Amino acid sequence: MNRAVVEGTALGLLAVSVLALWVRSRWHARLESDGGTITREGLQYEVDRVGSELYRWLTTTNHRDIGLLYIAFGTVAGLWGGVDAMMLRTELLTPPADIWTPETYNALFTTHGLTMLIFFVLPVFYGIGNYVLPLLIGADDMAFPRVNAVGFWMLPPALLMARMGLLVQVGGQILSLFFPPEAIEFFLTVREVSVGWTLYAPLSVQQPNPQIDLLLLGLHLSGIATTVGAINFIATIVYEREEGVTWANMDIFSWNMLVTSGLVLFAFPLLGSALVMLLLDRNLGTTFFATEGGGPILWQHLFWFWGHPEVYILFLPAAGLMSTILPKFVGRKLFGYQFIVYSTLGLGVLSFGVWAHHMFTTSVDPRLKASFMAISIAIAVPSAIKVFNWITTIWDGDIRLTAPFILCAGGISTFIIGGVTGVFLAVIPVDILYHGTYYVVGHFHLIVVGIIPFLMIAASYYWYPLITGRWYDTRLARFQAVLLIFGSFVTFVTLTVIGGLGFPRRQAVYPPELQFGQQIATIGAYVIGLSALLWLYNMLVSYWQGDVVKTTDPWDLKATNQFTREWRWFEQRLVEKYDIEPTEPTSTRRSYAPEGEPKGFTEGSVGNVAQTVTRNAGLAAIGGFVGTVLMAGGLGTAWLVGVLDPASFGEIAEIVGLPARPLFGVVLFLVGGTVTWPLLFLAFSEYLPGRLLFETGLVFATVISTGFAVAFYTGQQGLALVGYLGFVLVAHWAYGLGLSVTYQYLESRRQARFWGVESDD
């Protein structure tokens, strides 16, 4: 299949959906003000508004605006890399490389890895940092606002350069409709890079694909942007703190951003140099990484001297968010503040001393390797300290089961599994076995799809009221959080196990024994994808339609003395803008007033079973008829698909002594559905579980579906059997719902008439 077209379409669809949501919500907002007529002036107004907004966003130097720009950019990159991931996992549904070619698969995992690591994670954390860090330390803005804007605006061109291969390929597809291949040779030659995100020499030097050069330039540009941002964070934290914010009481998130920025300062310039050397090798004939020159292993040293600290650059902000958010939802102060700060500093230093653990399978001197092994195992200690502190913070706490808390708890657990599997990899003999297997993929995804995005999303929920002044849909959020955690566990624990069995990674083709495991991992990945879309939907729609925040302390933090600086800023703003009274803790507790439990079908004013049956047999028959029609739809589809044999209907006719003709069977079926079953239902509904009538209906339908499934079974096997059972069950649910809902509907109209008269006097 053509990858460029598929991926282009998927991304296009995503963009169009977001745009449609936006237009719809604007439309709703306008409906209220002018009754919904489109006038020329109205349109002109909209265009002007978009124009001036665009100008503002392009030129802003406000740290909060830039933070949002970073977050939006990171989200786009994350979705792009996510589409790559979905395409990877789709290929892996079957053992041969029959959906994409192996080359396309190679390109997919390369661009996926790079997009996620470079353009998704750090931009999002820089965004969060830009928005809340100055508020947390009481600064007016970042230290260098213009540099801040420049740093951000380097990223979009960097991403475009890095992913130019896809754009060029799509362009080539379109152009090839109009031009002969010779005229557009360039477009047909450029491909997405397919050498792996680690860009190992000599392959990355020798592959002719010009897109590799563009990628290197794009990465270089993004490295500059990252360094510039880090300098800004350091200067802000060191010089712009409000009076009273000292090193000893600064919040953990700012501490972690400080250490992260320090790591960036030492790691990224090195990556930049290595990239330039690679570019020179490719284009000017230098021999830094040639076998006859510096050697390919030199690339690995330089790459991983950046690469391992990069892992902590990605992880530390997430850890900072955890230490910030978790205590708020367990009503306790973070346990062991000092230990956490020291462990963060320790991680920062140690992270530069372990890079060769990525090179245990190379020719590096074994004595050197042994020392790297020792430090790699030691680096687990500071991480373990963090985990113990987090768990102790939760211990005995007053847990509030909100979406941010669920994500924090999920993040701790994926971090534990990801971390422990990582310690094993630090041991040379184990790594030599598992280096090129899915065990590695499972291990690091438990962190890069575990704690890192979990905490990003937790932060997005936690600060949503602060940023937008509105509430997100809290129930959807909790649901989304559980889905995300579930999907991640299913996918990546499965991959770890598959890898533990020794199956190699970076392969589009794999042995058939593995198919079931791969399919489970793929289904889990789709669940992750769906939950990401739910998150996006929630963020966008709540921005226009969420409930307005009416208190200055939306999370009830004053009650536990955790009303931190950013919320104080929020409170002050509300007070100034809307003259809202600052909320006091006691007044924020809403009293808990349980609603009356819904009553059973036959309880209450309507009367007992017998009365109901006699009075309502007619209603039930109508309901039964509606249900039967719905059910026939389901069964008809099953017959069309070919999982239900219509001949089996003849058999019911036989049972009652009529000729075995499907027509008779169908008539009998209708009569049964309209008369017999509804009456049975009314008679038994009291004894079936379910508080509401439709629940009872569902239970009833499920019970009779088992009988149906046995009676009409005609020897279906495998998929056909699954389909048969599925359709039978759903058709019966349709019946049960049709019956009970129609019944209730008619009953409610009857009641309305009845009570309508009564309430008049």
Place this chain on the structure above:
Amino acid sequence: MTDGDRDRGSVVFTYVAPFAGVLLVAIGIGAAVPGGYAILEGPVLNCGEPTIAVEGPDATADRFGDDGPALRQSQFEALSPAEQAAFREALTAPRNEAHVAGDFPNAAAFRNGSLVAYQGEQHYVTTVSENPCFQAAPLQFPLGVFAIALGVVLILTPPIYKRLVALDRRAR
């Protein structure tokens, strides 16, 4: 506090059902996308036609000059018509690749790499992709679509549930 409010409705219809729905949608996508692809693939794409790459004489000499590995040799004229056509096409294509559409008697040799003499010059030829046709059970697509549809309904149960509860109240 809003987020942590204890849920007073049905756990089954507010959380379990949509959860099962998402799972069903995920499984449905896993079945329907490849299933649908298998249906489309035959008429739309050239599956079953392996791609070969043909290197020019210079690159070939670089690789297999005097001390290179010994490969099977063959003459251009001895190739099947489909192989010949693909060979010529690949020679001029931007990426030096082309599909073999038809009889492919030298498949095994090309898969391992092979030298072909054409107009007095040696060319290195390899199969770079087999482009196998994707196989899927015929039921996979319809059942996948069914699972997606059912999943969507289940995802939408919470609002539907609210309506049904309201209806139940009115009926009483």
